[in-house]
Amino acid sequence: MTLHPIKTSIESLYVHIPFCASKCSYCVFYSVPAAPDSSRLNFLARLLLEFDEHAAAGKTDGRPMSSVFIGGGTPTLLAPLELEALLRAIRSRFPLRPDVEFSIECNPETLTEEKAAVLSAWGVNRVSLGAQSFSSGLRARLGRSGDPGRIGPAVRMLRRQGIENIGLDLIYAIPGQCMKEWEADLKAALAFGPQHLSTYSLTIEEGSALAADGSLQAPDEALAVEMWETAEAVAESAGMRRYEISNFAVPGFECRHNLSAWHAGTYLGCGPAACSFDGVLRWGNPASLEEWMQPEIRREEDRIPPEARAAESLLFGLRTVDGWEPCEFKERSGFDFLELRGPQIRKLEAEGLLEFRDGRLRPTRRGLLFNDAIGRELL
Numbered sequence: 001m002t003l004h005p006i007k008t009s010i011e012s013l014y015v016h017i018p019f020c021a022s023k024c025s026y027c028v029f030y031s032v033p034a035a036p037d038s039s040r041l042n043f044l045a046r047l048l049l050e051f052d053e054h055a056a057a058g059k060t061d062g063r064p065m066s067s068v069f070i071g072g073g074t075p076t077l078l079a080p081l082e083l084e085a086l087l088r089a090i091r092s093r094f095p096l097r098p099d100v101e102f103s104i105e106c107n108p109e110t111l112t113e114e115k116a117a118v119l120s121a122w123g124v125n126r127v128s129l130g131a132q133s134f135s136s137g138l139r140a141r142l143g144r145s146g147d148p149g150r151i152g153p154a155v156r157m158l159r160r161q162g163i164e165n166i167g168l169d170l171i172y173a174i175p176g177q178c179m180k181e182w183e184a185d186l187k188a189a190l191a192f193g194p195q196h197l198s199t200y201s202l203t204i205e206e207g208s209a210l211a212a213d214g215s216l217q218a219p220d221e222a223l224a225v226e227m228w229e230t231a232e233a234v235a236e237s238a239g240m241r242r243y244e245i246s247n248f249a250v251p252g253f254e255c256r257h258n259l260s261a262w263h264a265g266t267y268l269g270c271g272p273a274a275c276s277f278d279g280v281l282r283w284g285n286p287a288s289l290e291e292w293m294q295p296e297i298r299r300e301e302d303r304i305p306p307e308a309r310a311a312e313s314l315l316f317g318l319r320t321v322d323g324w325e326p327c328e329f330k331e332r333s334g335f336d337f338l339e340l341r342g343p344q345i346r347k348l349e350a351e352g353l354l355e356f357r358d359g360r361l362r363p364t365r366r367g368l369l370f371n372d373a374i375g376r377e378l379l
């Protein structure tokens, strides 16, 4: 099998802010309850040291990054001065492309005009707002605190401060949710004219409070599929296009950061639980604020063999509507995908889950819906 050299310069930065006002019952992301001011300041001081450590180790290779994503947790729980310190530190430590996509996740209840002004002043140009649902009843079922009436004012604050690229996240297939309620959520979100919409099917993940509760049943699969299709019809009527299983965008506003991660792009992760990939090695920070705060961070290195990692990359790229172009896959993964998984690809083609179209290997519509079946063949 031919092994080609692969990229090792870092293309993207991810920063994990682990604080949340309360824990949503479906959530398995690493987060801790909102901390007093002193803990947040200690956290920021440690984060800046981690930035310095990577910069000194030459991890970023001096080449400008094409995207930054500050996620969590709830990054907008940071006070305006803390947000400013974080953004200043990122801009002073890491070289960024002039057209960098600079995103932050924002919980509408925690956004203020002052914070929106800080984000804009420091070049944040894309905000992902966690709406999840506009229905108080459905939010209660998700254990999601906060008032959905704050979503609209948050969108307006961002626009007043000149941030136009706004995405909204919704959750569907919530136990007990009917199609009418889902359509109402989609329409409420699209009424704000966002550039991006993420629609995630609720999965009751092991380790979440929902799984521990056990009283709520996973939704009916046929209804979940119908909701997936409805999301597309409603988003398309608002001028968006599905570009990944769960994501829609107005053409030209697809999330660059996520597209890169799905296509074997390299990224540096800072903060507790953040993962990194430099094109050869993948490693993760401890999912514990306490451990991560130690002077020396004990990172877990992922030693997956190159062939298995390339198969994973192949699968990730096939989450996107445009899939993989053969040369792009070879350049990014080091493998030719037909040499790597030829018989499996042919089988998935015969089953109507994959297709070669316009010079690219893509998932069919059924392949997008049943990505797990593609995974079972390729991994």
Ligand code: SF4
Pocket (backbone or CB within 6 Å): 019, 020, 021, 022, 023, 024, 027, 028, 029, 031, 072, 073, 074, 107, 130
């Ligand atoms: S706000 Fe987001 S990160 Fe925090 S608990 Fe809820 S889903 Fe998890």
